[in-house]
Amino acid sequence: MATTDSPRKDPDSHRGVSLEHGNSQSISAPPEPAKKQETSWWPWSKAGKLSKVEENLKKQFSGKPGFKQFRRVYRPALPAGSGHPDPEPGSSAAQSAGEDGDDKGTVVKGPDGKYIYVNQFHQQSHKFDDVAVYLSPTNFVPKRLVVQASDRVLDSRDELEKGDWIRSQLAGDVPVVLKVAEWALGPLQRGNALSKLDCAWRVLLVAIPIQVMLAIPGVSDWEEDEVTDTYTDFPGYYWSWPKYAVNYLDMAPSAKQKEKAAEQQKDMFAATLDVRRRAQRPRRLIKKTDHGWVEVDGIAEASLKYIFISYEWSQFKDEGGGNSNNRARRLAEKIAERERCAAFWMDEGLVSKASPADTDYDVYTMCDVIRGASRVAIMLGADTLEARRSWGDRMWTLPEGLLAPGDSLLVCREGDGGQLVLEQIHKTEMTATFWGAADDNGHDSTEGGSATRVLAEHFSGLLSLSRLELLPAAIAALDSKKRNEFTGSDLAYAVMGLLHYRIQRRDADSLFQNLARLSLGNDSDQLVERMLCLLPKAHSQVADSGVAVPVDSSVFEELAGRDEYDTYVHHITPLCQVVGVAEEDETVIIDNCRAMHIRWKGFPRPVVHRSHGFKKTLAAFCIASGLWWLTFSFETAVNYVPYWSGLVENVRLSLIIWVLAAFLLLSLLLSAPSPFSVRRLFGGTVLKSKPSLVAFEGVLPIAELEKLVFGNCTGRLTYAPSATPFARDWRAPRERVGTEPAWVGDPKVPLPALPSPNHHLFTLVDMGELAVCVFAAERPPTVALLCGREGGMLRAVLCSWRFETDCLYRETVPEQGAGAFLMLLKGV
Secondary structure (H helix, E strand, O other): OOOOOOOOOOOOOOOOOEEEOOOOEEEEOOOOOOOOOOOOOOOOOOOOOOOOHHHHHHOOOOOEEEOOOOOEEEEEEEOOOOOOOOOOOOOOOOOOOOOOOOOOOEEOOOOOEEEEEEEOOOOOEEEEEEOOOOOOOOOOEEEEEEEEEEEHHHHHHHOOOOOEEEEEEEOOOOOOOHHHHHHHHHHHOOOOOOHHHHHHHHHHHHHHHHHHHHHHHOEEEEEOOOHHHHHHHHOOOOOOOEEEEHHHOOOOHHHHHHHHHHHHHHOOHHOOOOOOOOOOHHHOEEEEOOOOEEEOOOOOOOOOOEEEEEOOOHHHOOOOEOOOOOHHHHHHHHHHHOOOOOEOOOHHHHHOOOOOHHHHHHOOHHHHHHHHHOOOOEOOOOOOHHHHHHHHOOOOHHHHHHHHOOOEEEEEOOOOOOOOEEEEEHHHOOOOOOOOOOOOOOOOOOOOHHHHHHHHHHHOOOOOOOHHHHHHHHHHHHHOOOOOOOOOHHHHHHHHHOOOOOOOOOOOOOOHHHHHHHHHHHHHHHHHHHHOOOOOOOOOOOOOOOOOEOOOHHHHOOOOOOOOOOOHHHHHHHHEEEEEEOOOOEEEEOOEEEEEEOOOOOOOOOOEEOOOOOHHHHHHHHHHHHHHHHHHHHHHHHHHHHHHHHHHHOOHHHHHHHHHHHHHHHHHHHHOOOHHHHHHHOOEEEEOOOEEEEEOOOOOHHHHHHHHHHHHOOOEEEOOOOHHHHHHOOEOOOOOOEEEOHHHHHOOOOOOOOOOOOEEEEEEEEEOOOOOEEEOOOOOOEEEEEEEOOOOEEEEOOOOOOOOEEEEEEEEEEEHHHHHOHHHHHOO
């Protein structure tokens, strides 16, 4: 994950778009850091006035408290020294979808500095690019994100200066009558005699008001609403054409026309240079004839048996430092004669330099040349471990060793006097010498075997890797080798030699795009879909200052190892489908994925179905009877007392007053338990809860959190035992439930180490499962994508959304028990 001092993204550096076909999302890694500018963040124009864009930015990033929709909020402040990435209005935020200038469905910037967003219903909305936003699930327009935060966050100046979102106080929606009842019963928690007296006078004080509040229709209704299996979906839509689509018909029309025209212009010779086709024979070979070793046409000499020569040029240098071609050529000739082969192939002189297409074909079909050879011989300049390691450390020599026919290779060198010395070595033996897969103790340093060792066993026939295991192992093994980048995607082109289907080289494509389309072309096991569900481990290296600095790595580079949950990629079962690769780097387009909106502005009133028992019935009776007697007392005093006192002479007024006092006392006695009755009416065992996801920034003790959500604490909320890495060390020893970390309840305990200095702690509450989990992310995620399943758990990819790029960015991947989203998946 990329980290940045300012989490804002350059609008002209797009890396993703959002939805396609109504339910397909593109996911991207977090954006790169915005480049700092030398100019001031709010430069004055020539006219001496601020532009609309600058005025808006100054307002939204004031760093001061304010009010938004009648709520007190805390606006973000841009860190000192940061410059706004795009202060000039009128620049385009996205390229037009079509070549004819039609920008329908794109996110563009108008001359007033506002972006134009088009939702799935073709409705346009205009908005400045400023603070973080979310896509409203109710009216489908971008809105500024207001994140509720704990007091620990709001009291920290350092936290308020981080991030580009608006913050507010934690807010719940607890009925007023329940708040009054809990206030009256609050002193009982202290457990001493004075607290009981304090509670007694509070109960008497609120008994009658509680009765009145419960009598007002719609104010404090304790009856339950119907719990439905619904959730708030993410209403995004992806308009742009993908760069590469699994379905050819989903490619951009202009791209299809150009590709078709290019195919028609190809002649028969050009068609043979398509690296996606397997080479039946090498185009050139060096053959022994009566006139010596000469270069011949390998395709014409179809029955010619040849040996493949692999060597490192640096080991055959002459005394002047140049390559000694004669020495390498002479040794190759001896090897071919020794192995009774009439020809050999070596890259020196046989890789054509006639044109880039010829070079590409000879280089990227070299894997076919290796597979078709009689043997593969490794030429060494000296018989030393250093020479062997030097050959094995290069990326391009690894496929030459793995793809060699059989389970062994020839290791050749010149001995004393120029005689040929040959040694046969097994591929698995090479992992301890040539490929250096062993540590200092002689043991494999990776659980289950290093990627190189596993590949050596696979290509030796000792171990069978599935398609799902082969590609991650190949990427990990080749990525650990040294390489001099020529295309920027050499790793992808080296990997494709080990696979069935290959791709054409395109210099404009990034490493991620090449690996993604290579995977989609070879993979029927949904590797990319599984990759979305992984939470890679955070890697860091110690800088010269002694501080650990996070290290960015490609998402493909992490596939061969375990993630933060100790899970391999093949353990995951996808619940979505990748349908293409987007134009933006590290971005894919997914379809058939359940998406859930995450609510940040406050906790809604819980919609639950509770058990109905005798105690709840008794509580309702006490409320009703107390209210009836109270009403009867007032009605008697108002309507009947004047009548009796004036017409009935033998009834004394004092007696009437005592009767009314008795009625009032009885109603007060029946109303006195009203706070307890209210707690029972709004409490009880929760049998079913309406599913939704609510989050806030920071952490809060679970007792205070439950009181905020439900009005009181009876143990309804629990910590998810394995939802995030923070729960790993905080689990009950016997019961499968999480425990509260010490740093949540005690402000004096320092917070745990975060993956990056720009990460924040957030708390997510699953209202359907009533589970709480703490996670770290760079920005508040607004969407949860249910992308996979693993070990009885669901992987929910939490993503933030960028209005200016219309793209979802993966923030983190918590997992939860399948029961947490069981109601959401009905009918899928």
